[in-house]
Amino acid sequence: MKKNIAIVWGGYSSEKEVSEKSAEGIYSFIDKDKYNAYKVKIDRKSWEVEHRGNIYSIDKNDFSFTADGWTTKFDFAYITIHGTPGEDGTLQGYFDMLGIPYSNCGVLASAVTFSKFTCNHFLKSFNIKVADSVILHKNSDYSADEIVQQLGLPLFVKPNAGGSSFATYKVKSIEEIDPAIAEAFGEASDVIIESFVSGTEVTCGCYKTDKGTTVLPISEVVTHNEFFDYNAKYKGQVEEITPARISEELSQKISRETMLIYDLVNAKGIIRADYIISNDEPVLLEVNTTPGMTATSFIPQQVAAANLSMTQVLTEIIECEYYKLKK
Structure with missing residues (x-):
């Protein structure tokens, strides 16, 4: 049946x-x-x-x-x-x-990874490189001058719990900070402000079933927008290259780090870890436990580049999680 x-x-x-x-x-x-x-x-x-x-x-x-x-x-x-x-x-x-x-992912892993600030600081304790950041809570006092002193300019203002680059801003001047924070608070109750990390943006998918761990080929993100914003993600203003044009050594390092992150957060199913490669070192941007799954999203691209079938990958995940619970 x-x-x-x-x-x-x-x-x-x-x-x-x-x-x-x-x-x-x-x-x-x-x-x-x-x-x-x-x-x-x-x-x-x-x-x-x-x-x-x-x-x-x-x-x-x-x-x-x-x-x-x-x-x-x-x-x-x-x-x-x-x-x-x-x-x-x-x-x-x-x-x-x-x-x-x-x-x-289960309750704890989902909750931890949903908060960018919490997840990145948790992973930082395991020597995963992340951008410097501060978090603001609703109605909390802050000083734009102190934020700039701590993180420099430019910097990123984002909803702490949210995705698809909604209400995400690359701020280049101190005058832009207050409006960006106000917009970000419109999407979430907490706002994360991160230092700018220059480099090549890449993303790596990973999943685990009873057949073992599969790390997918890494994708490179190339956009002429200020960053990988909503228009780049969903309106075609981006070039996505899979596999990424990086060295084999760096590719293996990112793959190992993604596997480590998967295990540290106790993930399930498919996750995607996004990085900036700066000075030949991957800097983690965020962990996405519910990645986009349209025909042109990163995960289907990476599955195809690995000569795998999305249908078979989903079947393996469904069967693994179903029988794991029913045992």
């Missing part, structure tokens, strides 16, 4: 539209001969599933839906919500309580 797979998308943040595209990508990749795939949208207004052209409400008591007098329960959740509640551990806790296996 086929397993019922919920592809969970939506969320409460500006990344909802990106999540929808990832859900479409995952739906296209999933083996329909092996699984019944359903797209389940979660937002603040409703939880609903698309089935045979109709929309049905999800019963939150057991994560099921009823159509034509028949109740369908899900065997597995493939979470592709970028942002809360799918990337911060909230939804993971819900599925843990229901005993439903899912595709990505």
